[in-house]
Amino acid sequence: MRRQIIEPLAVRWIWVLFLIFYLFAVPWMFPTGSYRPIIMGFPYWAFVVLLASLGIAFLTSFAILRYWNLEDLLEEERSKEERGGGK
Amino acid sequence: MKQQFPVGIGGLIFIMLYLASVIFVGWYARRKETRGSLDDYFLGNRAIGAFVLFFTLYATQYSGNTMLGYPGQAYRIGYSWLQSVTFMIGVITGYLLFAPRLHILSKKYRYLTPTDYLYDRTNSRAVAVVAAVLMIWGLGNYLLEQLVAVGHLFEGISGGLVSYTWGIIFFSLVMAILVHEGGFRGVIWGDTIQGITLLLGLFITLGLIMTTFGGLPQAAAKLAAQKPALLGVPKPEANLTWYSTLFLIGIGAAVYPQAIQRIYAAKNENTLKRSFAVMAFMPFVTTFFVFMVGIVAAAAFSHLGTIQADQVFPMLLTPVMQGSAFGYVMGLIVLAAVGAAIMSTADSVLLTMASVVTKDFYSNLNPQAPEERLVYVGRVANWVILVVLALIAWRPLATLWRLTEIKFELMIHVAPAFLLALYWKRMSTLPTLLGMIAGAVLSSVMSLSGYAKYLGIHSGVWGLALNVLIVVVGSWLVQPSAAEVERVQRRHFDLFEKAGLGVPRVAGVVGAGPREEKGASIQ
Numbered sequence: 001m002r003r004q005i006i007e008p009l010a011v012r013w014i015w016v017l018f019l020i021f022y023l024f025a026v027p028w029m030f031p032t033g034s035y036r037p038i039i040m041g042f043p044y045w046a047f048v049v050l051l052a053s054l055g056i057a058f059l060t061s062f063a064i065l066r067y068w069n070l071e072d073l074l075e076e077e078r079s080k081e082e083r084g085g086g087k
Numbered sequence: 088m089k090q091q092f093p094v095g096i097g098g099l100i101f102i103m104l105y106l107a108s109v110i111f112v113g114w115y116a117r118r119k120e121t122r123g124s125l126d127d128y129f130l131g132n133r134a135i136g137a138f139v140l141f142f143t144l145y146a147t148q149y150s151g152n153t154m155l156g157y158p159g160q161a162y163r164i165g166y167s168w169l170q171s172v173t174f175m176i177g178v179i180t181g182y183l184l185f186a187p188r189l190h191i192l193s194k195k196y197r198y199l200t201p202t203d204y205l206y207d208r209t210n211s212r213a214v215a216v217v218a219a220v221l222m223i224w225g226l227g228n229y230l231l232e233q234l235v236a237v238g239h240l241f242e243g244i245s246g247g248l249v250s251y252t253w254g255i256i257f258f259s260l261v262m263a264i265l266v267h268e269g270g271f272r273g274v275i276w277g278d279t280i281q282g283i284t285l286l287l288g289l290f291i292t293l294g295l296i297m298t299t300f301g302g303l304p305q306a307a308a309k310l311a312a313q314k315p316a317l318l319g320v321p322k323p324e325a326n327l328t329w330y331s332t333l334f335l336i337g338i339g340a341a342v343y344p345q346a347i348q349r350i351y352a353a354k355n356e357n358t359l360k361r362s363f364a365v366m367a368f369m370p371f372v373t374t375f376f377v378f379m380v381g382i383v384a385a386a387a388f389s390h391l392g393t394i395q396a397d398q399v400f401p402m403l404l405t406p407v408m409q410g411s412a413f414g415y416v417m418g419l420i421v422l423a424a425v426g427a428a429i430m431s432t433a434d435s436v437l438l439t440m441a442s443v444v445t446k447d448f449y450s451n452l453n454p455q456a457p458e459e460r461l462v463y464v465g466r467v468a469n470w471v472i473l474v475v476l477a478l479i480a481w482r483p484l485a486t487l488w489r490l491t492e493i494k495f496e497l498m499i500h501v502a503p504a505f506l507l508a509l510y511w512k513r514m515s516t517l518p519t520l521l522g523m524i525a526g527a528v529l530s531s532v533m534s535l536s537g538y539a540k541y542l543g544i545h546s547g548v549w550g551l552a553l554n555v556l557i558v559v560v561g562s563w564l565v566q567p568s569a570a571e572v573e574r575v576q577r578r579h580f581d582l583f584e585k586a587g588l589g590v591p592r593v594a595g596v597v598g599a600g601p602r603e604e605k606g607a608s609i610q
Contacts, residue, residue, distance in 0.1 A: 005586040008183040009510070018180065025173045025333070028326040035166075035318035038311065041303025041382075043318045046166045053173045053370075060180045060367040064360050068183075070191045071356035073586055077195075 003072055008063040017059055024052035094244045094408075094419065101419050102244065102426065106261045109430065112277045116269030123459035128270040128466075129199055129442040130352040135275060140353055141362040142282035143275040146431030147345055148178065148366070149285065149373050150229075151236030154425045157374060159397040161381020162388075165310070165317025168378050170329050174336040175370035179363055181341030186350050188509045188583065190359055193351040195582070200439075200446045201347040201501070208508045208579055210571060211516040212451065217523050218501045219447040222344045225498030226440045227476060232494075233433035234259065234480040240429070243401055244422060255480050259473045262430060266438050266469045271352065274434045281427035286372065288424020291417045293376045295407045296383055299414075303379060306386035317385055327543035335547050338506075339499035345439040400425075441468040496530040496539075496547035503555050511562075512572070512580050518561025526554025 008014060027045040035043035042050070094102075121127040135143070161168040189204065198204050201222065206215035234255050241254025249257070265273050300306075310317050321329065340346070353359040384399035408418035445465040450456060456464075500523045507514045530550030533539065539546055567575070583589075 005588065007187045007588060009187075010588060022333070026170075026326050026329045027167075027320045028323065030320045032322050033316075033319040035311070035315065035320070038304075038307050038318070041305075041307040043166055043307070043320075045320050046169055049169050049173070053169070053176055056173065056180060057176045057367045057371070060176060060183065061364040063183055064179075064364045064367070068187050068356070068360055070187050070583075070586075070588075073582055074191060074194055077582065 003069055005072055006067050006069055008067045011063070011067045014059060014063050014067065018056065021052045021055040021059065024048055025056065094246075094422065098415075098419050098422070099245060099248075102422070105423055105426065106258075108280070109261055109277055110264050110268075112280065113265035113267070113269035113273040116273035116276055119272055120270060123457075123462055125199060125446070125458050125461055125465075126197070127272075128462045129438065129446075130348060131271040131275060133194075133197075133352050134354050135349070135352045135358065136354055137358040137361045139275050139279050140349065140358050141365055143278035143431075143435070144346070144349055144362055144366055145369055146278040146282035146285060146427065147349070147435040148175070148340070148432075149369075149428055150432035151233050151240075151425065151429035153374060153377060154428045155236050155239070155400055156397060157377045158381035158384060158400045161378045162385045162396045162399050164321075165314070165319075165382070165385065167321045167325065167329065168381060169375075170332055171374040171378060172370045174333050174340075175374050176367055177333050177337030178340040179367040181337045182346075182350075182363055184338075184341070185505050185509055186359065186363070187356075189347070189505070190350050190353065190356060191582070192579065196578075198351055200442050201342075201344045201505075202443065202447050204347075205501070205504055205508070208575065209504075209516045209519055210574070211520065214504065214516060214520050214523070215447060216451075217520060218504060219443050221497050221501055221523065221527055223440060223443055225494040226344060226436050226443075227472075228494035230433055230436045230440070230472075231476050231480055233429045233436070234476060237426070237429050237433075238480060240422075240425060252481060255477050258430075258433075259477050262434050262437060263470055263473050266434055266441070267466050270465075271348075271438060274438050275352075277434060278431045281431040284420070284427040285424045285431070288421045288427070289373060289376045292380060292404075292421050292424070295414065295417055295421070296380055296403050299407050299410070300383050300387050300403065303382060306383045309386040310382070313389060314385065317382075324543040328540060328545070331540070331544040331548050335495050335499060335545050338502050338551075339495040339547065342502045342505055343498070344443065345435045348439055348442070437469055437472060440472050441465045444468040444472070496534055496545065496550065497527050499547050499551055500526040500530070500554055503551070503558050507555075507558060509579075512575055513562050513567075514558065515562040515565045515567050517565050518558045521561060522554040522557035525557055526550040529553050 027049060030045045030048075035045070037044050039047060121132065124132070126132055157168070157171055160171070192198070192204065192207075196203075196207060198207070200219075202215040202219045205218050206212065209215075237258040238251040238255040241249045241257065242251045245254075265277060269276070307318065350359065353362070380400060380403065384403055388399065388402060404418055404421060407414045409415075442465060445461055445468055449464050449468075450461055453460075503522060503526075504519050508519075527550060530546045533541065533546035533549060541549060
């Protein structure tokens, strides 16, 4: 099975998405002092903040599980050393 | 104002048993110890599995301040305290910036303290020492914050029977025994128990308070009539501060020394990844729950002062515990969760401080000291640190939240050294050192002269900007020697570059890596 050597920082689209989520994680785009409608106990803007935060959590978790594999580097190095007589 | 937890003698016995179990964990962990091994005492032999690693990360990240200070902050500023959910997720995002490479390098070169990496990368004892001093300062404040919180907690739960001072002394003693006996293994096993207790307590808290005082819809309706400012979109400057907080904590807490040591201690990459992947969602059952407690309190109690607002959690819990036997028992579990949050953070911080004192200071002054001697020094350092901080805890400086800000303002200045060093081979030693010092001085001077925030942005962020500017510009001006460039390349970059993982194309911009998904593949 082929395993790709990769780190999250190398995947640009993830960081573009992070930027978008973080733009919506603070309610700067809404009128100061506004809070209606209130939905299930949350002002409307708080919903947007929560959704953006959820997006950041999912993206972080996804980036960790899908785009983080460096450990094979060590395995590869060890096997090279063994093949090379422990040089 | 004193907290009024009506726990009675039964509750005190429950808490004593809980603390006794902590000592037992320390004693049991010592039986598993490899004698005289620094790796074992400070990092649990670098063999921590995913389950324990997750709980030690969780219990360490969420502290006494989360349980006692954060509801007060929600009480004061209302719905904009939702930022506590975002910034806690941001800490895990922050790990993405450095943990993958640092974990690999730590396995390869067996780093023990965070500054071990910095020393190896910069080949400068001065950089390592300055970074260690900043970390000790930040960690000291962090531990101090836990001691202050526990002093108030003991005083409250005993109805004044145990004073603030004796609460600190008693707690410190239990913790010192745990860390002295159990080392890292004792700490993380304790963290696992405490993490589970914390989670349980959070769910119970939410259930109890929502059923007793009503949920968020009622609270929001009441606030709309009485305190609409707590519901409204914040002013532009407050939004800027919100971003500043996300940045400060997202970066600052990710490079917490105790967190970095857990990256070193993970058994392998997979255990680390699984733990972090779940951690990204934990704010939704931790700071989000606590946020709701604060909002309910804002609707239930009006017109509390700044200091009183830090007491809203016990104020909500009191009628619940007095209401029924069930409420009393559940309340005790919640109190245990508060204690667990404090203990789990404090013991981890204490052990990390001891490791920095032992490895970065004592070992450098006594390079011939055998490993067994260093472990002994580490054990003694735990006691010395605790005694010094317990003495300082008699005079708390400000509200709990302010204490948090003070630690970030300084500790964040080790972040550029870590983040740039891992990806930018041109980073030079002298500018790194000057950047750290100048950034820390600027942040401190601003805070001490009444500019904790300027234009809505925290002094720590201003200092960080100066720090990064000096490192980047200075590194372009000051070239390392050819031998040093070769050493850094061989030790820190060859491994990654051979696999197709490059370095940033734009100096100082960490986010620019090689082309998307262009990593190498191996069979």
